[in-house]
Amino acid sequence: MKNDIPLFLLNTPSSHPPKRGGGKINISYIDKSIESFAGILKESYIQWESASKTGFFHELDTRIKVVFWLFLIVIISLKKELLPELGIFITVFTLVVLSRINLVKFYKKIFLLGFIFGFLISFPSSLNVITHGEVLFPIITLSKPYDFWGYHIPEVIGFTGEGFSVVAMLTLRVLNSLSISFLILYTTPFPEIIKALKVLKVPDTFLIIISLAYKYIFIFARIVVDMHLAKKNRLVSAVKSAEARNWVAGRIAFIFRKTQLKCDDVFKAMVGRGFSGKIKLYQYQKIMGRDWIVGFFLFTLGLLFLWV
């Protein structure tokens, strides 16, 4: 074998010691995007870890949690008064505290998303141009009111009390929907949530498709991260954006091929285990007494909000 080794491999690659300096290399946006794939994997573990802890809501039967979630989302959308929305907010907050979830981490995400998708989006409706009412804080005074295309621009433009109520209402609705959804995600492993959708009469075939898709997102995210490391290992300088885009395009094609192959393999594995066109999933155990009691209490509370 030694005689077959090319001469260049017998030479020391560089007689100079490793050098430092030479200026910094900027991390490309593609590198950053791939790093965020690693973030997906990390997030999934954090979700799984947090959902596997013990706590009040963690221990509740997933079917009750899923039905309660749907019930509460409907109530949140139906109610048009601030009081029941505030009540729902306090209820979910209490459940979060009882479930011993880190309040700062939990509400940091919710308030950020609530601010963007609730407050910022609805904020313009606090102006009397959109929501009519008594102007509390005038901002512009025009020489006269204008009417065009069916729109009325009043002489004094400003924030109205009614407008503030609308903004508060919409923001609270978003915050409440996010809090209950995140509470479920923080206290229930994702596969359990998918399985619990059975109570909502979601077909088994659809559930198995969601499970497989969820699983393979992580498998392929890991492959993408590994491919990135393999490439990084062979790069000696920064890569031009065009080259990086080419690489990404090539890798997308590779992932697509790999997906097709995996799809064939999964199908063969299913056939090998008796699959003949109809999927039958494992049925849940009976709901325990404690779960019925907690479920009854939660649904009564929901009805109370609906009635108020």
Place this chain on the structure above:
Amino acid sequence: MEIFTVEGAYYTYYNKFPAVVDVSLGIRKGEKFAVIGSNGSGKSTILQILAGLLFPSQGKVFFYDYELSEESLKERDFLRSFRERVGFVFQDSDIQLFCPTVMDELLFGPLQLGMEKSEALERVSEIMQMLKIENLRNRPSYMLSGGEKKRVALGSILTMNPEVLLLDEPTSGLDPKTQVFLLELILALNEAGKTIVIATHDLSLVDEFQFKVAVLSEEHRIEKIGNAEEILKDEDLLLSVNLIHEHIHYHGQTAHTHIHSHYLFHKH
């Protein structure tokens, strides 16, 4: 002269699963070094730390006298001199092969180093001859068998002529003929002066090539560092790290139990 020095390194995946716990080791220039341990003990993570692909959350890693860190590998000159000296062959060849054809794959490294195209082509041709893959020149990587992929993956690193070869489970999933070919090649490269570092749980490899060995426990710590003979004789150590086990089997009609490593301690 130590080419790699690891001092008290820790690495944790997703801030939850420890992969490397308080690992310290030194690898000398021209050495054959094996990191052995059972599945999930952290062998691959240690190799990726040495390759500057992962960075320990605690502790330090040095390449010669230079610290390997995310910051130092952003320095243009250091990145270049490090990557041209250290080649990493992944366990899964699929993720390593990303060019359209085998030829492009082998040319990628030399072209990155700024080599003249004629010289790069000459290198590629010699490597293809050595690895016996000339017939695969224009084939895309997805049309190769497992053994062929492994040869191409190794070739793609060798065309850069690295000083150190980091090989993660180099023989896993290969047929016996390809395994022998690859191992003879690795040995010849070491005799030619390359530093070889492998991660494996195959004790026959360690014995055959008389590596210097670092044994990882299932708690991701280094249990012992020593020469192959010393490590392979220590049955208690190998049992405790799950690299050998007791098993029952039949000789004719008689069943008996003994320590079993799938290679060395299969004594009767």
